[in-house]
Amino acid sequence: MQSVRVSDLGKHEGEEVEVRGWLYNKRSSGSIHFLLVRDGSGLVQSVVVKGEVDDAIFQAADKLTQESSVIVRGVVRKDRRAPGGYELGVKDMHVVQVADEYPIALKEHGVDFLLDHRHLWIRTPRQNAILRIRSEVVKACRDFLDDRGFVLLDAPILTPAACEGTTTLFETDYFDTKAYLTQSGQLYMEAGAMAFGKVYCFGPTFRAEKSKTRRHLTEFWMVEPEMAYTELDESMNIQEELVSYVVGRVLERKSPELAVIGRDTGPLARVKPPFPRISYDEAVEILRRHGVDFEWGNDFGGQDETILSNEFDRPVFIHRYPVQCKAFYMKPDPKRPELALCADLLAPEGYGEIIGGGQRIDDPVLLESRIKDNRLPADAYTWYLDLRKYGSVPHSGFGLGIERTVAWICGLDHVRETIPFPRLINRIYP
């Protein structure tokens, strides 16, 4: 007999098929059992009627516990009363395992409890939908870049020194010396851009900051493209096309999942180029108009970002921050050297920064002095300086945070639900 995924049941109306899955929930009226079976692709109501199956099977159905693994066989039929519109009239059933008492009931739970049971929590429809959308976001990013001639160049996870100096690193032993988990693949992507023209990396990054907010994980994933012969404005063009493409792909292919999590897709449908581009100076003016006592030269806080993004109906670029706000490798604006040729992209609806990027310093003398000014270990950056000695060109890149992007697209209030097994301060289990 043909095994069918629940999501494909509609194509098999009237046929006898089998579904291999787990019992999500069960309702019974004594002589008729309704088994809600999930298989990872969806939920199907399987109807077991006394007298229509062997008594042994009918009784086994009665004994099934939540999340017991089960194979049900029967005829697919349309029924308005069934969730999803189709149900299975069970003829035969094979119980693979009767599950122990399942910790996650079909009702509300606290976050701490759910995170302790994350390995089971991901079975629930809402978490399943979020992680399917994450999968689509990742694939959309890669398709977009692959189609435009970018080469995937994996960056190392173990690194000899800080990429950005100041922020906190996870340290680990590396034989007789120390190594650090990467904070960003960017510097390596700059090497790649000079080798391939356009590259990107996609991988986990690690920040040992003791951040306790809805926007932070200690382990998170970034897509980091880097492009040779590319200046800031062109980089922003790519970014707005990428983000629009990703949102479009989710709307196109994951609308059932968006419906499961109850996301209002109206704001997402507006995400199309061009995105507004405002300078740091203009952003400061907007904040002051809103009564924020903001000192020029500071970086924006979470509330500042919310005020700024609420001014627009789509993601907004903020470009040309004061150089002291940004990393050492950011190229100063030739017209105003106190500003960096950089841009952050703020997601709408108060979701904050989802992209940070900019044009990199291409002058070896300036870069060397910046490394010194930031008291970075010069030895560790010898190779990075080489990139400016051997055929230096203007180049730009950016990093898109996957979890923040997924949280925004899904309309979630915390990034921890956007990654299968979140790593947070004080949480590394399961």
Place this chain on the structure above:
RNA sequence: UCCCUGGUAGCUCAAUGGUAGAGCAACCGGCUGUUAACCGGUAGGUUGCAGGUUCGAGACCUGCCCAGGGAGCCA
């Protein structure tokens, strides 16, 4: 690291300083179309930990632990 809030049954939560309780889950029984099904019953507790105040503490006080929310930092 700082500020705020919380920790009671497996889970979600009640309980003027005066006998620790409900719903769900589990278990037993009933019900032929259920929609987090419903109805009846059974069982389930070192109230986060350690001290203290009191005739009496889940509640009040002190310290600690853990979690949530926020700040800073950042994607």
